[in-house]
Structure formats: structure tokens, C-alpha cells
Amino acid sequence: MPTNTDFERMLRGASLRVTRPRVAVLSAVHDHPHADTTSIIGAVRADLGEVSHQAVYDVLSALTTAGLVRRIEPKGSVARYEARVGDNHHHVVCRSCGAIADVDCAVGAAPCLTASDDHGFTIEEAEVIYWGLCPECSTAIPSDSRKDSRV
Numbered sequence: 001m002p003t004n005t006d007f008e009r010m011l012r013g014a015s016l017r018v019t020r021p022r023v024a025v026l027s028a029v030h031d032h033p034h035a036d037t038t039s040i041i042g043a044v045r046a047d048l049g050e051v052s053h054q055a056v057y058d059v060l061s062a063l064t065t066a067g068l069v070r071r072i073e074p075k076g077s078v079a080r081y082e083a084r085v086g087d088n089h090h091h092v093v094c095r096s097c098g099a100i101a102d103v104d105c106a107v108g109a110a111p112c113l114t115a116s117d118d119h120g121f122t123i124e125e126a127e128v129i130y131w132g133l134c135p136e137c138s139t140a141i142p143s144d145s146r147k148d149s150r151v
Contacts, residue, residue, distance in 0.1 A: 002030055014066035024048050025059040029069050030083045034091075034100040040081065074100065074129050090128040096137035103130060 002010075007026045008018045016022060021044065028043035029035065035043070041056045060081060063069040067086075073079045074093045080100060090103045105126075115123060132138075 002027075010068055014068055016062060016066055016068075020048060021051055021055050022059050022063070024051075025056060026063060026068060026083075029060075029063070029081045033082050033084070033102075034072070034080045036078045036080055038078075072100075088125055090126075090130065092130040092132065094134035094137055095131055096133055096140075099134045099137075101134075103128075 004023055004027070007023045007030075010026065011018045011022055024044045024047045025040060027047065028040045032039055032043060037053075037056065037060065040060070041051070041053060044051050044056055060069065060071070064071050064081075069081050069083055070085045071079050071081055072091060074091065077093070077098060082102075084102060088105055090105065092101050092103050093099070115121075
């Protein structure tokens, strides 16, 4: 687990000024993978005391732009943030409880999927979201009432 010194080094390496809110937000994202902004604000406030919503939004934006965190937004969900950057991994999302987990690429290097028609684009990344039920939800929901996932 990275330390505050590691976070400070990461910020400097991304040419960002080291501030207490930036270190606290980076730490919160590392401690709570796939957390939403509200959860991150709660973690930062537990660490620093009072900090505004806008300050956390601004820090998340700066960290995302610098490539220190990744923003994902599965359909029907608020934005989530994760510290796993620099690879082309994907996600699996539970349709029932919204749990999210990382999924490594199925085959090869980034991009791990080849588009049937790239329309002239130079593709640098593929984003895939697998949908289903997490282990807890799949045992809690009777099989005959599960949503048909073939739709």
C-alpha cells in the first residue's frame, strides 16, 4: 500500500503541486477502488476534516487529467474512480448491487480487442464492461426471477 511519501512522489512525477487535499484524495482512491465521489469526499473529510465538494471534484479532475487516477462511468451509475492506471483492464458490474471488480484483458496487449471497423481511427484503448450478478447477489436471487442477460 502506498504511503503519503509515495503519493507526494506521484504528484511531483505528474508535475502537480503537492497539497494536502491532493494527497488525501489520491490516498482515498487507492484505499477505496471504484469509489464514487461521495465516498471519496467522506474519506477525505475523515482524513483532513472539512473540505468542500468542489475541492474534491477539482482534485479528481486534475488527477484524472494527469493520469494518476482513472474515471469510469458504467451505464446507470455515477462516476467511479480507481488508482489502477496504465493498463487496458476492464470491469465487471453487478446488475443487482452495483459492485464493481477489475477484469484483466482477455487476450494480448492494449488494445486487447480488435474493432471490426476502426473507421480510420488509431485505436489506443478498448473499454469493456461485463454485466452480471456478483456471487452474493446470484445466490440471493432465485434463478427463475433473474433478469435475462441475453437482451
